[in-house]
Amino acid sequence: MKRKCLSILLVLVLSLSCLFAAGAGEAKRSDVIELEFMQWFAPELPSGAFEALIAEFEAQNPNIKVKITSIPNANYKDQVIAGIATGTLADVVALDEKYIVDIKDGLVPLDKYLNATSFKDDISVITKVGNDSKSVALVVFMYPLFVNMDLLKANGFNAPPQNRTEFAMMAKALTNSSKNQYGWVLPFPIISSTGLRIELMSLYWTNGNSMVKNGKPNLAGNQDLIKTIEYVKNLYDTAVSPGAFNKTEQDKLEEFATGRIAFMFNSLASINKLNERAPNLNYTIIGVPTEDNYNGPGFIRNADWAVGISATSKHPDEAWKLIEFLVSKTGNQKLSSMANGLPGNKTSTPDWVSSTNPMFKVAFNLFQNSKLINEFLGIPNSDAMGEAFAAEVQKVLAGQISASEAVKNAQAKWEAMWQ
The missing domain is CATH 3.40.190.10 (Periplasmic binding protein-like II)
Known part of the structure; x- marks a missing residue:
């Protein structure tokens, strides 16, 4: 009888041990x-x-x-x-x-x-x-400026542009339509705001300028922005990048890879693509040319x-x-x-x-020596805002309105969408 009781007790102990072990395992799993x-x-x-x-x-x-x-x-x-x-x-x-x-x-x-x-x-x-x-x-x-050094040197320029004056001067000097050679590849397609975001705003932001002030749009009457739009309009009028309204972002790389384009704003992903498509192209990468009298840090779109x-x-x-x-x-x-x-x-x-x-x-x-900026990453309705602003700048390039009118119109559109 004693032996039977001990056996029953042993079975109970083992059963309880298994239950506790299973419970512990279940608890351990539930902690994950x-x-x-x-x-x-x-x-x-x-x-x-x-x-x-x-x-x-x-x-x-x-x-x-x-x-x-x-x-x-x-x-x-x-x-x-x-x-x-x-x-x-x-x-x-x-x-x-x-x-x-x-x-x-x-x-x-x-x-x-x-x-x-x-x-x-x-x-x-x-x-x-x-x-x-x-x-x-x-x-x-980030989106720096790609510079075709062979094209620059062949035309008497030994160094990339450091400011807007040099950029414009070189872009115009290197444009030769008889050779299908142009100073800048500037996509500004009607159906997209990428030309505004990557090309024009890179030139505006590089001096540390802002299109937002005190949490509100800072477009109308913004002389730095007006001056930047007029600067791009001047280059557009001198045909340094013909067909801008029909160009896409994808076209930029294709044209630069031919060796007949001096300047291109693009992402660093272009390095690998240029290595594949134009392995012998002699180019360098620099920050965005600033205003001539600007001495602060350079800003690059990201x-x-x-x-x-x-x-x-x-x-x-x-x-x-x-x-x-x-x-x-x-x-x-x-x-x-x-x-x-x-x-x-x-x-x-x-x-x-x-x-x-x-x-x-x-x-x-x-990258280590520049500051990053992209104000479209911190505003409401960013895509719609970009498209509204780009539409006004496209009218400037087409000669329909002035830069001052463009920023005034864009300001009104932004204020209606700002939340």
Whole structure:
């Protein structure tokens, strides 16, 4: 009888032990938090590269698992807006800062997290809406001036232009229609605002000028802006870039690669493309020519892969851990390397800087010694604003209105759309 009781007791102890062990295992599994990271760029990176980087984060944070959701870029903004409307937006969400103002209430302010980091000042771009930081840049793309040095030297110029006077003088001197040779490739298509955003505004912003003042449009009566539009109009009238209304951004690279164009504003992605299409082209990359009497830092237009946290996330602290990993010096070095972009963390040096192509090092040095600017990334209804302004500038180029009238008309349109 005693032996039977002991057997029963032993079975009970073992059963309870199994139950406790199972419960502990279940509790351990329930402690794992799953974050969703929605973005568009993973498919653009080398196969498996982004997934490997996220796996590295998960290894460092075993209580966090990351679900990577990739949405095609063409549909991405609609998915973000739908996610906010339904309360289903991913915890961590990649962002194009053009529409951050429009979705500001759907994003967590990041300031408490940024202030707790040791590298806040190292982040290349932090986008604010009012006093709240809503996103940080993971990867940066800038738009410097590409200069055909062979064309310059063949026409007696030994150095790239340093200011607007030199830029205009060289662009005109290098234009020779009989040779199908032109000073500047200037796309200003009717159906797009890219000519305004990349070409004209690069020349305006390079001096540190602003199209926004005290949180409101600063177009009407803005003499620096009027002067810039008149400057571009003068170059357009001298046919340094014929057919501007029919050119697209894609046409720029094709024309510059022929060796018959002196100047082109474009992203650093053009380096790889020029290496493929025109490996013998002798060119360099410089900052945007400034006003002749300007002595301050040079500003260059940028675009970014930014990231923020959904206001409906149940795990904002863990979401920040993922962002912190991606913008840390080590994580950002890996991400910017695989993206062939500039680092969101200014202390990171991407692998491509050490490429055998010297233009990469030139570009990185320019990035380190320039300030980034793109005011279209911090205004409401950015796309509509750009299109409205571009339409007025196109009228100036066509000789229909003056630059003063253009900025006055654009101001009125902007004020009607500003929210």
